[in-house]
Amino acid sequence: MNSPPGKTVGSRTYLHIDAASALDAVWTERWRAAERLAGLQRGAHYNLIRLDAEGPAIALLHYPEFFDEPFPALRESWLVDLDRQTVSYRTYADSRNPPILHRKELMLPDDHPRRAEYAALTEAAATLGLFDRPTRIGYQRQWRALVREKGYRIAGHALVPLGNDDTGESDRGTPSPLAGEDWEGGGPLGWQTARQLTALTRYNFSAPVQTLARYGFLDGRFSLFDYGCGRGDDLRGLRDHGLNAAGWDPYYAPDPPIHPADIINLGFVINVIEDRDERLEALTRAWALAERLLVVAVMLANPNEPRGQPFRDGVRTQRGTFQKYYTQAEIKTFVAAALDAEPIPVAPGVLYIFRDPDAEQRFLLERYRSRRTPPRRSVAPDRERRPVPRPDRATARYAAYQEPLDRLWAQYLSLGRPPDAAEVEDAAPLLEGFGTLGKALRFLERFKNPDNLTRARAARIADLEVYFALTQFERRRPYAHLERGLQRDIKAFFGDYAAAQAAARNRLFQIADVEALAQACRHAAECGLGWLQEGQSLQLHVSLVEQLPPLLRVYVGCASVLYGDYRHADLVKIHIASGKLSLLRFDDFAGQP
Template sequence: MLLYVDLPLDSWEAPMTLQPWSSQRHRTAIGRVGLSAPARQAVMDLQMTNGIQVLDYGCGRGGDVRALEHLGLDVSGWDPVHRPDGELRLSDVVLLTYVLNVIEKPDERRATLAKSWDHTKAALVVSARLRWERNQVKGTEYGDGILTSRNTFQHLFAASELRDLVQDVTAVRCVSAAPGIVYAFRSDEARLAYLARQVAPDAAWLASDDTASAIAAVVDHLEQRGRLPQLEEMPWPVMGLLGHMRPQELKRLAEQAADPLKVEAGAKRSALDTLLFLAVELFHGRSPASGLPIPVQLDIRTFFSSYTEACQRADRLLFKLRDDAYVRHAMNGSVAGKFTATALYVHRRAMSRIPAILRLYEQCASIAAGRPPSWSVVKLRHQGRGVSWLDYPEFDSDPHPRLSSSYAIDLGTLKASHMSYTDSTNRPLLHRKHEFLAPDDPDVPKYQRLTEAEVRAGLYEQPHLIGNEAGWERELARTGRSLRGHRLILRPRVDQLGEGPLFSRVLEDGPSALQHPGAHASQVMNHPESQPPSPGSSTSSSTPHAGMASVKGRPYRVKYAESRPSAARRSLIVSSSRAAAMNSSGSSLRWRRHASTVRKGQKDAGALRQDRKSRVLDDALAVASTQVQIEERVLDLLMRLGAPTVGTVDFVERYADAHGGRGRAPSPRAHVANVPRP
């Protein structure tokens, strides 16, 4: 794909001559599997099919040559180092892929470009690296470029510099197909056909196997374009099936079967597309009507009184771009897209639904700097003139897609900039996806339901905090929510199960709970009253809940009062170090005293609360075994009981260490009442 050696200006086929600093252009060659970006763009845009001859001028290691041969094209490649014996022939399409940027002499660049143009019959595809790639090139300044540590040279082109260079050398009007990719056409017809496809892609024809299906294809074309197709517009299968029918009979059948409302909408759409094409064509110089593509000629004949009238209306549309108030009013009234204080954001699926003046706005930017091949949302500024193409690769699958890259062009200065967020750990993301689409898009209801759920959950209360990944995750944690596809759900209660001296589980949603005081996990789990309340239960989280616990065979009813939940993450801690205290000789005595205190507390509620704060639950953690297996239904019960947070693992460990391993964790809040033995 690259040319690597210094050759005399008059002949690239001459032997290699090195510069005094030993230029090593061949080192810029890279091995590639599959097509390069310029070759892929050319295959899609120029509609290269079987029978097209392609020459890769400066093919490097020949990656594009092999890939194009695999597609069935007639390809040859030449390179002064890797393929000096390659066939240099006159070809329909010539690729000059990342060659000019490795040549350090400006005159040699022009000579190389002229050589490649001499081998071109139809279209020349020129590509080079751009200035926004400067941070990817390490080296020192040399001439008008950069000399790298590998003794290679890189000249980084400005957004419009490459197009101007190609136009100057080839003496034809060129088109910026994408950033750093320029097309030069031998004929105006080919250039205009390409522009027409960019404005209004060719209508897809329905498959036809018999006369009935061929007529159905004509009806579909009538509804899409607002007019009947001419014979020369039809594909060969349809033309062969309908060739025996008279035009008047075909017209009568198609008009009877077509939907009048769809035909009217198609006619309006085709008229606007024609105006948009004529306005864009003005930047390249308008050709006579006979030089326009046949579909455009037929649209002008059908929807306008004359070619002159169509051009005048296109000129008026173009001049309206200078009117800030008109552009802002068009953005505010657009049925598709998200209108903000500075710009309109539109998904690429909805571009055909925005006003023609805004579509022309985006087309002008693509002419100036090229439209990137991958983008999801376009940003059209109404304060100043600038366009940004934003790439969200997972727009359809991710409820809040992350920004991968952005390519922007300032129409006032024609300066382009590119930003990549691929390696960023805190990428910008999108909210309210439905606002970027047209109202009748099939995905809008799903996206809108998600937005409404997020609004109810309070996730948009602080919009300045949720523009990136970190801020959004904090808001999800604050509200106790998480996303499952395009559904907002309560955050899972159990996020982590740990093992070791301190056996812990982290509850992500709702108030944390401590296991029932004095209750062994296996006893609580198997007790009939330890099951979670049924969905139809009237138990409310604002009232105390009761559960059964058993300590050494003595049942107690444990009643948890509701405490004010913390907004942060809560933790359930079961300490094995406290479990060892239960096995000490004084454990039975302590629990007998505890039971006595509980019985006294039934007579005096105030004394019961005071006792709870000082003594009752200090030994709650002592009953946990180091081998305890806490099942999900026990955790669900504890969550429903609404017990408060005990603390984190580190807090309990520090507390135990401070008291020589005999310390007690802070007591949870609870009300305990004695229950007679069964």
């Protein structure tokens, strides 16, 4: 199967149906199969095809103004999964901010009569730097705002300087992503939400910032920008700890410049914006600023919370504010669709979206890692390992290089395999004392207890099975490539990627095995991890979850995929027979007997 013609973005290729004759036989058959499954007629229902070289899905897209509009808007889409034989439909007919196309000449045949006209527009846009930040160009409102920021407007298939604009468009302005605006159609004409009243005075860090601290992002390595910082309590706390933190708010801090940062915090912002398209604009603008990580936090629906008057897709409160209460699944779906990236729930209402796939993989792998090796069972006295006297020369050599050797040994145990040279920091003393890293490792293997390595290897294999099992459960989009450390892990422990996935799949399917769950719960209780009601449940404190057998960590992890980080509870209750998990939270759990 050859690479298809058209405009390529990552693993995806877009082409107009006029160029489909250039597809090879394999791609042609896949396209026609998708068309039959969706029950569509080319030209009448759709005019663009999106092919994915790394997945089974084909998208059939309808851009009714493809030839007439310089940057045509998407009207309808059908996503056809040929493996699952499913069709998903979405319409943007009523959207005020639909996705748009760029570089449309690339989707047409080489001999198309208007290809040169479209290419000239693309060249002009590229010259102005309009394509420099791809995350800001995918939707109509952001694109038009970006063109205005560059001092131009769109006139037909040309970009015209605003100095020559006699249409009045340049005076209309662009609503700030977080600023209020008057509008009709959902409530009283002229009503304007008082968004500034939703900003809280905080005496502790907000929930999204607390997750950043929990996962090690506030150790000084990364800059942070709080987009919609409210009264700035998070910023003051971060700066008091010596961190590089800045922020902006349309009401409380409108003067500081908005600029990119390693981490962008969009905390409790989009849920107070009453206009859906403006919500999307705020989200995509924040994503454009995020160089490493975007953190999104929203209010979750709670039936016990007071409500206001129904208003659009949220409520209008007595204080004159707007609140959109999401479910965890709803906010995850919204963010995924808006950013074309897979968010990771890390707490109720808090999502992480990584810019770098390698960083995302490292985060997930570390998140699913056990925090200690499994408890050791007692060994019969006659089988206990007796200390072997070591020659004085080896002891002296160890003493001479003890610090770098101890670091190397700790890394060896952490990885469960010999570290690669690229993974060892400050290897110079080891090379000086032993000649090569391999010789230093072999020296350690003779000098240290090999039982520790055996346990470390088993623990690492279990961690990887948990990681791959949960990524399969979450149905995360396959990575174009694996992070280098993960590649080494797979080769050392499984041989190849297919074997790793098969082992993880077996582990995942085990959560439906009641007897396997019961046995894992008994093993955990025998090791002092929780209180067991035989055949019914295992109840334990959340701090012990990372020490559970791998099957139970997969069981709890599946719930976390749907709910968010279980650490916000106090107790976890694993129901053995019913397939349920209870997360229990108490007032002052640690302080009351």
